[in-house]
Amino acid sequence: MNILVLAFIAAAATGAFFVVQERMRRRRLKGENDDRVASSPEFGGHMPDGLSIYTEYKLSQMQWLIAFAGAGLVFSIVGYLFYHSVVAAVLCFAAGALYPKFRREALLLRRRTELSLQFKQALYSISSSLAAGRSVENSFHEVIQDLQLLYPDVNTDLIREFRIIRSRLENGEPIEQALLDLSQRAGIEDITNFAEVFAACKRTGGDLVEVVRRTSNLIGEKMDVKQEIAVMVAQKKFESKIIMIAPVGFLAFLNMSSPDYMQPMYQGIGLVVSTIVLIGLTACSAWILKIMDIRV
Template sequence: MSSVSGLVKTEQLYRSQSGWLQRAFAWCGWENGQVMANIRAGRMLTDYGRYHLSRKQFIFAAIAAALVFYMAAYLFYHSALVSIAAAGFGIIAPRFRRRSLLQQRKERLKLQFKEALFSLTSSLAAGRSLENAFLATLDDLKLLYPDPRTELLLEFQIIRFRLENAEPLEYALRNFADRAGIDEITQFTDALAACKRSGGDLLEVMKRTSAIIGEKLEIEQEIAVMIAQKRFEGRIMMAVPFVFLAFLSLAAPDYMAPLYGGIGYLLLTAALLLLLLCFWAMAKMMRIQM
């Protein structure tokens, strides 16, 4: 009996440790096998509020970050042991890579939706019904985006499939807006649903809505360009101290030798912490919600 109870306790301990590791990897961006299998099989509609990293993306991001951390730590401490320990923090890089890819996908979807609005308004002005205008917009999107994996192209194909199965257009659009989580798409869907319920001038409402949303997206693009420029400048500023330190270590090793011993390590650690604080502050200032 004691051996059986010991086996049960061992199995419970293994499961608890396995669950802890799974949660830790999930926090870093590792998706479980069932989710990835559903995505590959096409059994899940895209949730634009989440981004699922593939195995290659996760591994590449982790290895690239580990190499960067290793080189940065070695520049500061000239210790392989400390550098290897610092490289272990590369495992958290996929989490931030996932966030970046998620934001990029939303920005692409906004730009694609802006083009779709122009095509939709033109189709309505030509006298097509709302449903036929959406089908015509799908054909225009295929010309604009030859890649069949384009996000909005796939969404309009889903809308066409739902229309062919007698589902109301506003329901199909509402499902898309809920999954997209983008204000412009939600506002367009609300305006279209309100216009259909109230029996208003659909063409005029769509023209005004498309113009307002288009102007908003143009302003956001201009802001995004300026932010991208400043973010690039900030990255260069962050790289300069490491380049300068590497240059001094190669050109004047005797000059840098006092830093690699005794109180020198404290000074280097303080400098590294200040650099990390500056990097965090710049990233915080560049994170503007639009």
């Protein structure tokens, strides 16, 4: 019980230290160059005018702390299983500070994927409106109503973006300029291609109805293929996670069922063997994650 209390106190102290360090780092970056930081993840992934940037993601302090604490807890358990040492558990807990970076990348990927799916639905709506005889401006007004039926959350990224586009249209700004601005901030190939083709059609007087219809069909087919690939690799990703967890679970089982049998692993040359095994498992886990990181 005393060991657990010491581990908890040390973990809490380590977590508080990293939180203070993170706050100091953000203040320092903000003081160096407000204009540069305004478009960075530390400032929320927003441009100075408040528009979102979809190539960056900022973890809130709570998200950062939860990611750090969760990873640190897992790492500390692994460290204690391998060494039966509170010091090793605390050091492994501190290594959890590396995880928020990966968590931020995962959340950014999820946000960009959702934005792509929302844009696919928006193109179907715009194509239907144009085919029904509505003007381009009215079609972009109507798409907001259609998206709200699919995404009730008022803070949905693309609904907010189309509201911005509608406001720009009401202020007399060309619609192609608003779309190009969205494509630059989104950094998604499908949105960029659509915005460029749309702008070219507006300049040259092309058939917007046919262009939007073909573009929406192509993007829809492309996303369907991506979803099929994601379904195919989902099982393998699950199996890879089991492979990474299995050695730690087996070690925990041996510690609970046969502690005397495992005792030599926590003294003398056994500590060296444990270190080598832990390094090997870490390298294998990183290799597995790299292999299964399939971006489609």
